Amino acid sequence: METTSPVERLLRGIAITLVCLFFMFPIVWIVLMSFQTNETILRVPPSVIFAPTLENYTALITGKLETQAGTLDIDFMGNLWNSLFLSTASVAIGLILGVPAAYAFARLKFRGSEDIAFTLLSFRFAPPLLVLLPLTIYFQQLGLANTYGGLIWVYQLIVLPLILWIVRGYFEDIPADIEYAYRIAGHDFWSTFRRIALPLAGPGIAAAGLLSFIFAWNNFVFALVLASADKQPVTVGALAFVTASGIQYGQVAAGIVLSIAPTFALALYAQRYLVEGLSLGAVKG
Amino acid sequence: MTITLKNIRKAFKTNTVLEDVSLSVATGETLVLFGPSGAGKTVLLRLIAGVIEPDAGEIHVNGQNMAGVEPEDRGIGMAFQNFALFPHMDAFANIAAPLTARHQSKAVMKDTVEKVARLLKIDHVLHHKPKELSNGQKQRTALARALSAAPSILLLDDPLRNVDAKLRFEMRLELPRLLKDQNATVIYVTQDYKEAMALGHRIAVMNDHGIQQIGTPQDIYLSPANTDIARLFGDPVITLLDVVPERRAGQVVALISDTAIPLLEDYAPQIGQACILGLRPEALRFVSEDTPGAIPVEVEAETPLNEKTVTLALTLRGREIMVSRPAGTPGPTSGRAHIAVDAASAILFDRASGRRIAPVHKIIRKEEVA
Numbered sequence: 001m002e003t004t005s006p007v008e009r010l011l012r013g014i015a016i017t018l019v020c021l022f023f024m025f026p027i028v029w030i031v032l033m034s035f036q037t038n039e040t041i042l043r044v045p046p047s048v049i050f051a052p053t054l055e056n057y058t059a060l061i062t063g064k065l066e067t068q069a070g071t072l073d074i075d076f077m078g079n080l081w082n083s084l085f086l087s088t089a090s091v092a093i094g095l096i097l098g099v100p101a102a103y104a105f106a107r108l109k110f111r112g113s114e115d116i117a118f119t120l121l122s123f124r125f126a127p128p129l130l131v132l133l134p135l136t137i138y139f140q141q142l143g144l145a146n147t148y149g150g151l152i153w154v155y156q157l158i159v160l161p162l163i164l165w166i167v168r169g170y171f172e173d174i175p176a177d178i179e180y181a182y183r184i185a186g187h188d189f190w191s192t193f194r195r196i197a198l199p200l201a202g203p204g205i206a207a208a209g210l211l212s213f214i215f216a217w218n219n220f221v222f223a224l225v226l227a228s229a230d231k232q233p234v235t236v237g238a239l240a241f242v243t244a245s246g247i248q249y250g251q252v253a254a255g256i257v258l259s260i261a262p263t264f265a266l267a268l269y270a271q272r273y274l275v276e277g278l279s280l281g282a283v284k285g
Numbered sequence: 286m287t288i289t290l291k292n293i294r295k296a297f298k299t300n301t302v303l304e305d306v307s308l309s310v311a312t313g314e315t316l317v318l319f320g321p322s323g324a325g326k327t328v329l330l331r332l333i334a335g336v337i338e339p340d341a342g343e344i345h346v347n348g349q350n351m352a353g354v355e356p357e358d359r360g361i362g363m364a365f366q367n368f369a370l371f372p373h374m375d376a377f378a379n380i381a382a383p384l385t386a387r388h389q390s391k392a393v394m395k396d397t398v399e400k401v402a403r404l405l406k407i408d409h410v411l412h413h414k415p416k417e418l419s420n421g422q423k424q425r426t427a428l429a430r431a432l433s434a435a436p437s438i439l440l441l442d443d444p445l446r447n448v449d450a451k452l453r454f455e456m457r458l459e460l461p462r463l464l465k466d467q468n469a470t471v472i473y474v475t476q477d478y479k480e481a482m483a484l485g486h487r488i489a490v491m492n493d494h495g496i497q498q499i500g501t502p503q504d505i506y507l508s509p510a511n512t513d514i515a516r517l518f519g520d521p522v523i524t525l526l527d528v529v530p531e532r533r534a535g536q537v538v539a540l541i542s543d544t545a546i547p548l549l550e551d552y553a554p555q556i557g558q559a560c561i562l563g564l565r566p567e568a569l570r571f572v573s574e575d576t577p578g579a580i581p582v583e584v585e586a587e588t589p590l591n592e593k594t595v596t597l598a599l600t601l602r603g604r605e606i607m608v609s610r611p612a613g614t615p616g617p618t619s620g621r622a623h624i625a626v627d628a629a630s631a632i633l634f635d636r637a638s639g640r641r642i643a644p645v646h647k648i649i650r651k652e653e654v655a
Contacts, residue, residue, distance in 0.1 A: 067470030177369035180336040183356040184363045185430065199373050 023158050027260075033253035041249045056254035065243070065251060073276030076228065076255055079237030083259065086148065086233055087216040087221070090155035091163075097156070098163035099205060103197060103283060105164070106171035109178075117164070124161045128221045131157065136225055146228045154222045159212040165209070171197060210270050214263050234259040286310055286347045286437040286470045288333060289416040293342035297326055302328045305344070315464055315471040317485030319478065321517070324491040326474040327366070333472065335359050341534045346438065357391035359384065362469070366443040368427040370415040376402075376426045382436035394534040403430045404463070432467060439464070439471045445480060447544065457483050478518045482506070489607065490514050498584045508632070512561055512639040521566050521595045521607045526561045527636060530555045539631075542601040547628045551644030555633060563632035564610035566595060571616050572625040579623035582606060582634040587618050597623065 004012075033041050035052040059065050066074040104110075105117045135154065136145065144150030174197060182192045200206070220235040227236065238255050241248045293306040302325040310316045318326040331337045333344060335356035344351040351359060370379050377398055384394045402408040404445040405425040410418055418426060421494075428444055445453045458478055464471050464484070475481050481488050489499040490510070498510035499579065509515035515523045528539035531553055537552050538545035539562050545564075572579050582598035589595075590614060596608045596616060608624055610616050633642045 141340070175367070175369065177365050178371060179365060180331070180334070181358070181365060181369040182371065182382060183336065183432070184334050184359075184361055185383040186357045186360075186434070187382070188355070188357050196371060 006235055030253045030256050033249060034255075034257045036250055038213070038248060038250050041253075056250040057258075059251055060254055060258065065241075065248065072240075074237075074240045075229065076234070076237060076240075076258075079234045080258060081233055082227075082231055082237075083233035083235070084262065086151055086155060087213050089148070090152050090159045090216045091213045093152060094156060094159035095162045095205065095209055098208075099167055099198075099201075101195075102164050102167035103171050103193065107176070113164050117168070120164055121161045123157050127225055128157075130226050132221060139226060144233055145226055148231060151223060151227055151231065154226060155216050155219065157222075158219060159217050162212045163205075163208040166208035167201060167204050170201040174200045194276045206270060210266060214267065217259075217263050231237060287345075288438065288470060288472065289345040289348075290333075291327075291343045291345070293332060293339045293344070295325075295330070295337070295339050299495055301348075302619035303332075307497050308489060308496060308499070310470055310472060310610075313468055314459075314486050315473060315484055316408070316489045317481040317487075318474045318491055319415050319517070320470060321398050322476060326491055326493060327442055328440050329491070330363070330474055331414055333373060333438075334361055334363050334440055359438075360432060360436055361438045361440060361611045362431035363440040364427045364431040364442060366445045366467040366474075368423045368447070369416075369428075370423060370426055372415050374377040374418060375412050375414050376407060376418065376422075376429075378466075379415070379426055380411075380429045380433050382430060382435075387434060397433055398429075401433050404432075405426065405429050412497070421448050424448045424452070424456075424496055432463075435467065435469075437469050439467065439469045441473045443474050443476065445475070445477070453477075453480075455473075460484055478520070482518075483541070490517070491638050507630070508643075508650050509563075509643060512563070515634070515641075519555065519565060521609060523632075524564045524601060524606045525634075526562045526564070526604055526606075528560055529557065532556055534539075540580075541580050541604075541626075543579060546578060546580070546626045546631070548627060548631060548633065549644055550641065552633050555642055561634040561636050561639070563634060564606070564626060565630060565632075568630040569608040569624050570610065570627070571596075571608065572623050574623050576623065576625055579625055582622055582624055584617050584619050584622050587616075598622065625645040 005023055022118075028193075032048060034056055035054070036050050037053055037055065042052045044145050060074075060076045065074045105113055124203075127285075139145040139150050141148075144153070178200070179192050182196045183189070187195070207233050217233070218235065219233070223231070223236045234255065238252060238259075241252045241255065243275065288308075288310040290306055290308040293303055294301075295303040304412055306325075306329065310317075312578060313434045315406075318329060320326055328337070332339050333346075333351075334352060338352075339636050342574060346359060370376075371382065374382075380398045380401060381394050384397060389397070399408060402411055405428060407422055407429060410422055413422075415423060415426070424444055424447065428441075431439060431441070445456050448456070461484055473480075475484075484500055487499060488502055489496045490505060491497065492513060498505060498514055500508075505514065505578070506518050509518060512525055515525070526539075526541060527583075530537055530539050530548060532538070532553075533545050537548045537550055537556065538543075539548055539560075541544070541562075562641070580600065582600055583599045584651075585599055587594060587596045590609075592612055593609045594612050594616065596610075596613075600604045600607060606624070616622075633643055634640060
C-alpha cells in the first residue's frame with residue numbers, strides 16, 4: 001500500500017469537492033427553489049438566504065395551485081401515482097417477458113436468434129416520435145389510446161430491450177456445466193431455470209429492472225402523445241405549471257423533488273447492483 | 286447397468302469430434318477413457334449424460350435406447366472437471382441436490398449427505414459455500430454430489446485434474462475402493478496414465494475422433510496398438526528406435542549399434558521392412574561386456590525415481606535409450622556400459638502407419654477361435 005502525502009490528499013479532496021459541487025449544484029438549487037416563492041426565486045441577484053416556505057408542497061399535495069390569476073386545479077399527486085403505476089407495471093411485464101427471452105437467447109442457439117435479439121435492441125435506436133405518429137392512429141382505432149394498458153404496452157419499447165440485453169449477458173456468464181449438473185442430478189428444465197439460472201443472474205435482473213424503471217419513469221413523449229390528463233405521469237403533468245400567469249418555478253421545483261425522490265432512493269439503495277449489472281452484463285453481452 | 290454406444294458421431298459445426306465410436310461397458314465395470322485433450326472424452330461423457338445429443342448413432346443404458354430421454358431421467362451421477370458446484374448453495378445443498386430431485390424426506394436426506402460427506406472427509410465443511418472451500422474440498426463435494434443418490438451409473442470427468450499433487454495421490458488410492466463400494470458402472474475420464482492404470486478395469490484410449498484401443502491396463506501397456514499409445518503410457522517413456530528386421534544365423538534380428546538383437550520368430554514377415562522397435566525401460570538391463578547380444582552404450586544421466594532408477598544412455602550412433610532398474614540395485618552411473626534386451630517384451634511397429642505389428646502366432650490363434 002503506497003502512502004499518499006498530505007498535499008496530495010488535500011488536492012485530491014479539493015478535486016473531489018469540485019466535481020461533487022459541479023454535479024450536485026443543479027439538484028441542490030432545485031431543492032432550495034422548492035422551498036421558495038416565485039418572488040424570491042426570480043429576484044436579482046439570486047441569494048441562498050430566504051425564508052423557507054412549504055406552500056409549494058402544500059399546493060402540490062392539495063392540488064390547488066394559487067396564482068395571481070386565481071386558483072388552478074392540478075392533479076400532481078395523480079400524476080405521481082400514474083408514474084409509479086406505469087413504471088412498476090411496465091418493468092414487471094418487461095421482466096416476465098424479458099427474462100425468459102433473455103435466457104432463450106443466451107442458451108438456446110436457434111435459427112435467427114441473433115437477428116431477433118438485434119431487432120429487439122434496435123427498438124432503442126428508433127426515434128420515439130417516428131414510432132408514435134402511426135401508433136397514435138392505431139391506438140385510437142383499437143381503443144388503446146389513453147389507457148394504462150396501451151401505455152404499458154408502448155413502454156415495453158423502452159423496458160424490454162434493456163432487460164433483454166443486460167440479463168442475457170448475465171445468463172451467458174453462468175457456466176453451462178452448473179445447469180447441466182443440476183439437470184443430471186435429476187431436476188427438470190423448469191426447476192433448473194428457477195433454482196439455478198434465476199438466482200445466479202439475480203444481480204443482473206435487479207440491475208436491469210432498476211435501470212429500466214428509471215428509463216420508464218423519465219419517459220416523456222410516449223405519455224405526452226398517448227395519454228390525456230388523467231393517465232399522465234409526472235414528466236408530462238409538470239407542463240401544468242406553465243400557467244397563463246407565468247411559470248410557477250417554486251411548484252415546478254417541488255414537483256421535481258417529489259418526482260425524482262423515488263428513483264433517487266431506489267438508485268442509492270441499489271447502486272452497487274447497478275454498476276455491477278451494467279459493467280458485467282452489458283459489456284460482455 | 287450396462288452402457289452401450291453404437292456408431293456415435295458428433296460434430297460441432299464443421300469440427301468433427303467423434304466419428305463412429307462404439308463402446309460397451311459392463312455392469313460394475315470401471316472403464317477409463319484416456320487420451321490427450323481434444324480427443325473427445327468429455328463430449329462422449331456428455332452424450333451419455335444426455336446434455337448433448339449425438340448426430341448419429343445410439344446410446345443404450347441397460348438395453349434401453351436413450352434417444353430423447355432427458356438428462357434428469359437417465360439416473361446418472363456425474364462429476365465435472367471444473368466441479369460445476371452451485372455457487373449459491375452450501376456444500377450440504379450441493380450434495381443434497383440429487384436427493385431433493387428424488388423427493389427424499391429431510392431426515393433421510395440429512396443422513397445420506399452426512400454419510401457420503403464423512404466418507405469423503407468433508408463433513409466439517411458442509412455449511413460452507415463453494416467459494417469458501419479449498420480446491421480439494423470442492424472436488425470432494427462434486428464427487429459427493431455425484432455419489433449421494435447412489436446412481437448405478439457414474440460418469441467422472443477428470444475429477445482429479447484441478448487438485449494438487451498430494452490430494453491426487455491420496456484420491457488415486459481411495460477411489461478404487463470407493464467405486465467398488467458403490468457397485469456402479471463407472472466411466473472415468475483422465476489424461477493421466479497412472480490414474481488410468483490404477484482405476485480402470487479396462488482402458489479405452491481415445492485420439493483422432495475415436496477409440497484407438499480398448500483393453501486391460503496390462504494390454505495397453507504391453508501391447509499398445511500404435512506408437513502414439515506406446516508413448517502416452519509409461520513413465521519414463523518407451524524408447525522407440527527405427528530398425529529394419531533381418532535374418533542372421535537363422536534368427537529374426539534387429540540391429541542396434543551393429544549388434545543383432547534377437548526378435549521373436551513371429552516377426553519373420555517383417556524382414557526387410559521399415560519398422561520401429563519399442564523397448565520399455567524395464568525390458569532393458571545392464572549386463573557385462575561379454576554377454577551375448579550386449580549393446581555398447583554411453584551413460585548420459587541417471588535419475589532416481591522413488592521405486593526405480595532411470596538411466597538415459599546413448600548408443601554409439603547417438604540414439605537415446607531409457608533403461609530402468611529397481612532402486613538400490615547396482616548400475617553404471619557414467620561412461621561406457623552394456624545393455625541387453627529382453628526379446629519377448631520388445632514391441633515392433635510399422636514405421637509408415639505407426640501401428641503395432643501383431644506377432645503372427647497371435648493372429649493365427651484368433652483365426653482358429655473364429
